[in-house]
Amino acid sequence: MREFGLDLTxxxxxxxxxxxxxxRYLVLPERPVGSEGxxxxxxxxxxxxxxxxxxxxxxxPKHSERA
Amino acid sequence: xxxxxxxxxMQGLGSLEYEEDEPVFHARWEARAFAISLAAGALRKWxxxxxxxxxxxxxxxxxxxxxxxxxxxERLIRLLVKSGxxxxxxxxxxxxxxxxxxxxxxxxxxxxxxxxxxxxxARRNVQVAPRFRAGQQVRARNVHPSGHTRLPRYARGKTxxxxxxxxxxxxxxxxxxxxxxxxxxxxxxxxxARDLWGxxxxxxxxxxxxMWDDYLELI
Numbered sequence: 001m002r003e004f005g006l007d008l009t010x011x012x013x014x015x016x017x018x019x020x021x022x023x024r025y026l027v028l029p030e031r032p033v034g035s036e037g038x039x040x041x042x043x044x045x046x047x048x049x050x051x052x053x054x055x056x057x058x059x060x061p062k063h064s065e066r067a
Numbered sequence: 068x069x070x071x072x073x074x075x076x077m078q079g080l081g082s083l084e085y086e087e088d089e090p091v092f093h094a095r096w097e098a099r100a101f102a103i104s105l106a107a108g109a110l111r112k113w114x115x116x117x118x119x120x121x122x123x124x125x126x127x128x129x130x131x132x133x134x135x136x137x138x139x140x141e142r143l144i145r146l147l148v149k150s151g152x153x154x155x156x157x158x159x160x161x162x163x164x165x166x167x168x169x170x171x172x173x174x175x176x177x178x179x180x181x182x183x184x185x186x187x188x189a190r191r192n193v194q195v196a197p198r199f200r201a202g203q204q205v206r207a208r209n210v211h212p213s214g215h216t217r218l219p220r221y222a223r224g225k226t227x228x229x230x231x232x233x234x235x236x237x238x239x240x241x242x243x244x245x246x247x248x249x250x251x252x253x254x255x256x257x258x259x260a261r262d263l264w265g266x267x268x269x270x271x272x273x274x275x276x277x278m279w280d281d282y283l284e285l286i
Contacts, residue, residue, distance in 0.1 A: 003083035013271035014260075018075065020217040021253050021277035022189035023233060 004055040027054035034060055068120075068213050069220060071127035076221040076264070097136040104143050105183070109174035112150035115187070116243035120215035121145045189237040191250040198280045199254060203229045205283040207256075207276075215243035218282045222274075226286060227258040230275060238279055251280040 001008065008014065017025045029051040035043065035058075050056035074080070092098040108118075121142040125133070133141065147153045152170050157163055174182075199205055209224040210216075217239050231254065238249035260272035 004085070010269070011271075013273075014269070015272070016274045017255075018219060018274055018276045020219065021233070021236060021279070023253070023277055 001055055004050060006055055006057065027052050029058045032058045032060050068123055068215070069211055070123040071130045072123045073220050075219045092136075100136040100140045100143070104139050105179075106174055107143060107147060107152070109182075110150075110152065110170060111173075112152060113146050114242055114245075115189075116215055116237075116239040117245065118142055118146060119239075120243045121149075123215065191235050191237060191248065193235055193250050195235050195251055197232055197252040197254075199229050199232075199252070199283060199285070201229050201231055204286045205229055205256060205278075206286050207278065207282055208284055210282075212240065214240060216240050216282075218278070219276065221263055222258060222276055225258055225262050227256040227262070227276070230255040230257045233277065236279070238281060240279075240281070249281075254278050254280075254283070256283070 001014075019025060029047060032046070035046070038046075046058055046060055048056055048058065051058045092101070122130075122138050124145070125138060125141055129141075130138070144158055148155055148158065154164060154167065157167065163169070204226060205228070206226050207218060207222045207224065210218065211223075233253045233255065235250045236253045238251055241247050241249040254277070255275050256278045258274045258276065259270075260268035260274060261270055263274060
């Protein structure tokens with residue numbers, strides 16, 4: 001995950017899903033701080049493929065932070 | 068089979084390379100390779116598991132050199148030849164032999180969009196008794212079949228816990244060899260990272276693997 005640019009602290013538990021069968025998994029990304037007021041369109045604009053496979057966090061562009 | 072495709076836990080493959088905003092297809096031929104593979108699949112001469120096994124049978128040195136859709140193309144050629152749709156000479160020349168019978172794919176353009184939207188499920192609505200239930204401790208069997216299997220090498224002989232029962236699915240190991248679907252339960256099995264990777268792994272981490280009934284034994 002470090003190679004994807006994701007550095008996690010030691011207290012974070014990592015759960016890996018090895019999709020060996022015909023079942024596919026989506027990761028629900030952690031909600032970024034300051035995203036509480038964003039609507040669906042604004043949220044889908046900031047989510048990435050890597051966030052939905054669990055190797056990146058969702059980052060908010062500076063102008064959309066409303067915290 | 069214990070092939071190069073089963074890379075879980077391998078080291079020495081270099082650093083991860085990935086593309087930002089990777090396109091679905093990098094070149095037009097990749098889209099064609101994909102489309103032809105799906106269209107040829109509609110001939111129903113093989114199944115997804117038999118197809119995957121053909122990719123595993125690519126020699127390791129070639130496998131590592133080839134790109135994703137090169138492997139798809141190689142698989143398709145092998146499947147077409149194996150199932151008698153084309154001859155090796157036709158592949159070589161790129162032209163149909165005048166003595167060959169023509170296969171008419173049961174697929175027309177108007178069938179593609181609804182078909183791909185519907186997908187093809189490996190789930191089977193048949194009553195099969197589960198051998199395990201959530202919470203049970205199980206061991207992944209230490210087996211090394213020469214055919215297709217979805218049991219990763221890194222998990223064989225390891226102990227885990229059944230997390231949930233996904234229901235009944237086609238068994239790829241028999242289906243890949245056209246020996247029947249042998250529908251059986253698939254479970255999500257949790258393995259502690261330390262049981263797989265030793266002391267260097269974090270005691271907090273774990274790996275969940277989808278396991279068919281026949282991959283597991285009760286402890």
